[in-house]
């Protein structure tokens with residue numbers, strides 16, 4: 001992971017923070033071309049009731065409609081948390097390139113178990129179990145810790161007895 005990677009990854013974590021503050025969930029993603037140009041970014045938008053509104057899925061669908069196959073293959077998706085199986089599948093189906101994540105699904109599962117959060121309805125498989133040809137990098141320890149705090153804050157707001165006020169700052 002180089003300096004540009006870290007910059008885009010930090011932007012994804014910032015989008016995750018926006019998601020949390022907007023009442024959605026703390027997940028954010030950035031789509032970057034092979035020439036290091038930011039094309040599109042998004043964050044989680046599930047609060048209105050559609051639990052498929054993950055940024056990684058939105059970016060894959062956008063890429064399918066707005067980028068050539070060659071451009072998609074050269075692009076990188078930076079994301080605060082490793083893609084879930086739905087988003088990994090979408091990423092694989094549309095032929096996007098590398099995924100760089102701040103925190104892994106394994107880390108998230110561990111945190112949720114530790115905090116006594118309800119289990120996810122979808123199994124937290126690693127990207128490469130769903131889309132084996134996708135190159136994957138992560139986690140990144142410092143940003144993963146940021147993501148952990150954002151997740152902790154969300155679950156604290158939902159009533160789990162963890163963390164404390166101001167843990168996201």
Ligand SMILES: [Zn+2]
Nearest residue numbers: 054084086087
């Ligand atoms: Zn997802």
